[in-house]
Amino acid sequence: MFLVCGEALFDLYGSESEASLVFEARMGGSPFNLAVGLARLGQDCALLTGLSSDALGERLSQALRREGVDGRYLRRRQAPTTLSLVELTPGGAPAYAFYGERAADRQLVAEDLPALGAEVWGIHAGSFSLVAEPVGSSLLLQHRREAGRRLLTLDPNVRPTAEPDLDVWRRRVFDFLAVSDVVKASEEDVALLYPGIGAGEVARSWLEAGVGLVVVTRGAEGAEAYGGFGRIAAAAPKVDVADSVGAGDAFMAALIAGLAERGVRCRAALAKMGAEEVLELTAFAAAAGAATCGRRGADLPRRGEIEGSG
Template sequence: MFLVCGEALWDLFAVEAEHSLRFDARIGGSPFNVAVGLARLGQPAALFTGISTDRLGTRLVEALDREGVATDLLVRSARPSTLSLVDLGADGVPVYAFYGEGAADRSVRPDQLPALGPEVWGLHAGSYSLAVEPVGSSLLALIEREAGRRLVSLDPNVRLTVEPDTGLWRDRVDRFLRLSDLVKVSDEDLALLYPGTGAAEIAGHWLSAGAGLVVVTRGAEGAEAFSAAGRVAMPGRPVAVVDTVGAGDTFQAALIAGLAEAGVRRRAALDALDREQVGRLLDFAVGAAAITCTRRGADLPRRAELPSLAEEIT
């Protein structure tokens, strides 16, 4: 089982009409999406986050149950559910405004960290839960406790509308990545955190700091990976884009699922991947993300929609 840690919320897509504005509410939150994405790709997954006991929170739990994501590690509280207003540009790229001060997903304390059994082989953390308190320090404590014992995955997924201090983000990302085995990051996040510095240089620093595989996503242009095996690039898939909501989360879930299918559940196996194996893993993740881009909102693909992978990587 892979444990995904972070936020769970509702995305409200604005729909304009004459003299009115209505909202199309969709379940979201980057870690929530990754957990659902793993389950849809046939991988046992659990979510660790704070979820409200209000009706919106109850609907989040019900959605996890429907998707087959384990909910026994959720921290329920009477705090409100986070809302995110989503405005889509002409290119389908979303702009977010978050309303979640004091919300349940931000309020997880260190004393609420779960005990993990041997069935949990990896953990993933990312997005604004890294940078807001008390959940940020709580997740850092969890990763510090488990690093070296389980495979750790990280996606910064920077949200400056939640925490505008890029210095704080750089510090928090640095602390998490030193404990991480797999790091996935978008080129947009790199430009925000390290303006003027190339992806290859940053990836080199992160590999030196302890990461085993660094993957940089470039939207429609595809992705590139850096590891001890060298650099591998994979072009994007041309599709009719509806919007890009959830594409990065799909890519992340597909990376983890691809590793799981190939039996890569330990750091030594991750380090042993050669360039051809990494390329096939990237191709799988790029293909999964492309499917999500053809749909409204974070509607992640199921395993049957993607080609076989295990035989290709192993």
């Protein structure tokens, strides 16, 4: 089983008429999307998050159950569900405004961290749950505790509207890097964290910090991967873009699923991967991200919907 950790929320998409502003609510949050994406790719997975006991929290719980995501690590709270107001640019890129002060998914504390059995082979942390408190410190504690025992993955997914102080992001990402095995970041993440420094230079510095595999996504241009094998670049299939919401989460889900299918469930196995195998894996993940861009919202693909799957 793979354990995903972080926020679960509702994205609100607004449409404006002359007399009113109407919102369509969709379930989301990068870790929530990732857990669903893994389940859709046939991976046993669970989500560790604080989940509201309100009606929205119950809908999130029911959706996870329908998708086949294990709910044993959901921690219910008498607190509101985070809401995210989403605006799409003309090119389909999302911009987010978060409303989550004292919300349930931020309230995970150290006492909520589960004692994990041998069936849990990997753990993921990412997005604004890295920097929101107390959840951020709790997830860092878990990553540090499980380092060397399970495969640890990280996706910074930097959201300045959730935490505008980029120094907070830099410090927290650095702390997670020190114990993470696989890191996926977008070009936008890298530019926000380290303006003026190329993605390749940043990726190599992360390898020097101890990460085993670094993948930098480049939108329609595909992705680059860095590791002991050197550097590879994988193209992404061309699609008619509806929007890019959830594309990074689909990429990460396919990356983790691909590692699992290849038996790469520990750091030692990760270190043995060669350039050709990493290229195949990265291309599969890029195809998953592209498939998500072809439809509205974070509607992550199943295996048969990914070009070149197999």
